[in-house]
Amino acid sequence: xxxxxxxxxxxxxxCMGLGKITESLLGSLFHGxxxxxxxxxxxITTIWTFAAFFIPLNIYVEIATLLLGLFCFFRYRLYNExxxxxRKESLLIGLISLVVLFCSSFYPYILDxxxxxxxxxxxxxxxxxxxxxxxxxxxxxxxxxxxxxQAGFSNFSDPFLRINAIILIVYTVYIVEKKRWIHLCFxxxxxxxxxxxxxxxxxxxxxxIILNEILSENKNxxxxxxxxxxVFAIKPTMIWLPILSMLYSVFILKANIKSFxxxxxxxxxxxxxxxxxxxxxVFPVAVIDLGVSWKPNPEVLKISSQYALLKTYDMQYSYQExxxxxxxxxxxxxxxxxxxxxxxxxxxxxxxxxxxxxAFIKRKPILSLLCxxxxxxxxxxxxxxxxxxxxxxxxxxxxxxxxxxxxxxxxALLFFSCTSLLFIGFLSFPEIIxxxxxxxxxxxxxxxxxxxxxxxxxxxxxxxxxxxxxxxLKFNVSTNYPFNFDTPLPxxxxxxxxxxxxxxxxxxxxxxxxxxxxxxxxxMNSQEKREAENVIQTIKNSYKQNK
Numbered sequence: 001x002x003x004x005x006x007x008x009x010x011x012x013x014x015c016m017g018l019g020k021i022t023e024s025l026l027g028s029l030f031h032g033x034x035x036x037x038x039x040x041x042x043x044i045t046t047i048w049t050f051a052a053f054f055i056p057l058n059i060y061v062e063i064a065t066l067l068l069g070l071f072c073f074f075r076y077r078l079y080n081e082x083x084x085x086x087r088k089e090s091l092l093i094g095l096i097s098l099v100v101l102f103c104s105s106f107y108p109y110i111l112d113x114x115x116x117x118x119x120x121x122x123x124x125x126x127x128x129x130x131x132x133x134x135x136x137x138x139x140x141x142x143x144x145x146x147x148x149x150q151a152g153f154s155n156f157s158d159p160f161l162r163i164n165a166i167i168l169i170v171y172t173v174y175i176v177e178k179k180r181w182i183h184l185c186f187x188x189x190x191x192x193x194x195x196x197x198x199x200x201x202x203x204x205x206x207x208x209i210i211l212n213e214i215l216s217e218n219k220n221x222x223x224x225x226x227x228x229x230x231v232f233a234i235k236p237t238m239i240w241l242p243i244l245s246m247l248y249s250v251f252i253l254k255a256n257i258k259s260f261x262x263x264x265x266x267x268x269x270x271x272x273x274x275x276x277x278x279x280x281x282v283f284p285v286a287v288i289d290l291g292v293s294w295k296p297n298p299e300v301l302k303i304s305s306q307y308a309l310l311k312t313y314d315m316q317y318s319y320q321e322x323x324x325x326x327x328x329x330x331x332x333x334x335x336x337x338x339x340x341x342x343x344x345x346x347x348x349x350x351x352x353x354x355x356x357x358x359a360f361i362k363r364k365p366i367l368s369l370l371c372x373x374x375x376x377x378x379x380x381x382x383x384x385x386x387x388x389x390x391x392x393x394x395x396x397x398x399x400x401x402x403x404x405x406x407x408x409x410x411x412a413l414l415f416f417s418c419t420s421l422l423f424i425g426f427l428s429f430p431e432i433i434x435x436x437x438x439x440x441x442x443x444x445x446x447x448x449x450x451x452x453x454x455x456x457x458x459x460x461x462x463x464x465x466x467x468x469x470x471x472x473l474k475f476n477v478s479t480n481y482p483f484n485f486d487t488p489l490p491x492x493x494x495x496x497x498x499x500x501x502x503x504x505x506x507x508x509x510x511x512x513x514x515x516x517x518x519x520x521x522x523x524m525n526s527q528e529k530r531e532a533e534n535v536i537q538t539i540k541n542s543y544k545q546n547k
Contacts, residue, residue, distance in 0.1 A: 001101045002455040004165050007158045008097075011166055014069030015040035016078050026262070029223040030213060033081050034174035038209070040069065041167075042230050045149040049269055052128040052148060053276065059155035066157065089176050096172045096187065099420055104165035104194035106427050107447030107458040111483075113196040114460075115139060115493065117147060118485035121161065121197070124151035126489055131518030132294030134278045135507040136475075137484075137496050138304055141278035141296070145233040145270070150197040160457040164201045165194040171205045180212055181412035182404055186396060188419035191427070195457075203235040204393050208400060210241060214248050215366060215404075221249035221259040229263035233270040236282055237390045240377035242267075247369040284308075285384065294510070297521045299503035308385040314341050334386060344388045351398045352378060358402065367401070374398075462486045466538065470531045471522065472512040477535075480542050490515060494539050501532045 016033065019040030028035050044065060048057055055061065073079065085093065108114075116139045123130060123140065124147065134141025150163045158166075168190055175183040186208065193201035210227055218224060228245035231238050242263065249255040271281040279295025280286050286301050306319050313322060314337050325333065335345050352374070359371035374394055381390045407415065426433060430446035450458055464479035465487045476491045478484050484491035492507070500506050506524050511517035524532060 001105045001453065001457075003160060003457060004101050004104055004162045007153075007162065008101075008166055008169060010066065010157050011153065011163075012037065012170075013073040013078070014066050015044070017069040017072030017074075017076070018043055018065070020072055020076050020078060026226075027220065027223060029220055029227060030178075030218065032174075032177040034170055034177055036078070037170050037173075038206070038227070041149065042227065044152065045145050045230070046266065046269065048152045049129075049145060049148050049273060052124060052151075053273075054128065056126055056128045057124050057148065057152040057155075058126075062152055062155045062157060065152065085176065093169075093172055093176055096184075096416075097169045099424070100165050100168050100172070100187075100191065100194060103191040103424060103427055104162045104168075105453035105457045106195050106449070107460065108161075108195040109446045110193075110196045110198055112198070114483035114485040116142065117150075117197050118161070119483075119491065120144075120147045121151040121154055122489055124148060125154060127516050129273060129276060130516060131276050132279070132510070132520055133518070134283075134296050135294060135519040135521045136490060137492055138284070138296060138300060141274070142283045143273060143277050144199045144235065145230070146199040146202055146235075147197060160459055161197045162194065162457055163197050167202050167205060168194055171209070174209060178212065179409075181409045182400060182407040183208065183212070184412040184416040185399070185403075185407060185419070187416060188423045189396075191420070191423050199235045200389070200392070203231055203238050204396055206231045206234070207238055207241050207393060208396060210245070211370075211397060211400065214244070219253055221245075221253045221255035222262060225249060225260050225263035226266065229266040229270075233266055237377070237381060238393060239380065240373040240394075243376055244370055244373035247373065248366065251369065252365055294518060294520050297500075297503055297505050299505070300499055300521070303499050303503070308387075312386045313337060314339065341388055344392075345386075348388070348391055348395065351395060355398050355401065370397075370401070460486075465491070466542070468531075468535045468538070470506045470535060471508050471524070471528045473506070473508050473519075477539060497532075497535060497539065501529075501536055504529075506532055 015037045017040070019036035019038065022039040022043040023036060026039070028039065048061070048065075051057070051061065110117075119137070120140055120143055123133065124143070129143060129148075133143075150158070150161060153163060154161060168187065171183070171190075172187065175181065186204070190201055190204065206227065210224060210231070213224060225242065225245045228242040232242050245263075246260065249259055253259075274281050274283050275290060275292065278284070279290075279292050281288050284301075284304060286296075286298075289295070309322055310317070310319060313333060316337055317333065335349070336342055337345065355374070356371055359367040374397065378391060378394065427446065428449045430448070447458055452458065462478065462481055463486060464481075465476045465484075466479055467474065467476050469475070473490070476484070476487050476489075477494055477497065478487045478491070482494060484493055500521070504523060505521045506528060507519045508522045509515060509517070510520055
């Protein structure tokens, strides 16, 4: 907790200082401490994304950013803004922050933390954005804007990768500043995302803030669309937000095309980043083929899409069984999966239908535009990969709209207090969830409370790895473990080694002497096939010996 508090005390003023500069150039979406911090986050992330094409986001980049931000913080005396809070407001922010700091100090348990988040951040801090990185490990081709922001502050300010805790406290400040108390109801659920740099948390928080500004009839169409584009760049499944912002700007604010300029540049940067790492504009959809030489092998993409389909049905059916489904089977089997995910799917569809009816009855223009945006996003998710984690943000939005007028300060604080105790207990005693909801598998990866986390966040270490070479690529694979979160670069997950070998290809360095030049895939010759077979056999033997 103490280490996260240190990060908070360092990053808050730094982001505020840089946010002040940003607001002087672009204007402010809304006034206050939280507005300046969000503007600072937007500016830092955008600049670092551009810079990461050329340099790694190492400690030199971090120190320069911190010093500039702190200089502006003191130069413009931004610390005075903290005195605007009353004693009760300061006490509320402090108590909620204490809850956030405590919950964020637990062990990370989201599997993407080990297979995607940490490896991506390692690559960004050591090499920057690497061309064709998806050929090495397909998931690394995502490179969310959020991981770029986290990577830049992971060398010194936040080495335990608890940036999400900082953002949740920024959200708390926004709630108190705006006095829109229903937002307090979301904090307990979001506590589950604070142990890892998951893009879900900032995407949900920023979308709720922007939605709140739209409902408050904020007329700054340029910044509303800019921040919406930024959220899309953090997590593309939030596509409903830029759609809503565009519809709101055009049909309600009557904005002209110039209002979309800055947002369009962020989306363009997002697409260029994806083309550089993945070969296509939007990961993981292989559409708009530009014919770049470093795009992934079609067979690997096919395997990935098949796996996504299996995940849609929670791995409860084989790919062959799913292929034989009728349209009715597709829907029925998805709605009635075994376990908790079935209930989430049913809740999603029921909420969507109810909200559509609600919007139709209310006949308010903003609600109608929001309904259209949500329906477009939902159709896209259901068509590509209907995993519950891709539409969980919709449940937050629908709850916000439906109960906006119900939760005053007293009710919101009561709801927050009760549910916070529930989620703190969930994190502290995961075995209870394991017993009562065995289908919620993430609880199996949760670590128990440790006294050490009062000063240092709990984190895992797994050093054993083996080194191999196929063609001109020397790489590392974690020993007896499927992920490479603690393995020296370049590292490949064992599953991708198997997928590549199955496809008859293997990743190779574009320049054998410079890893920063990136990766391509190459059909293996006879010697490389023997090398790959030896690697696969060694990996399989290590797992057998471990048993």
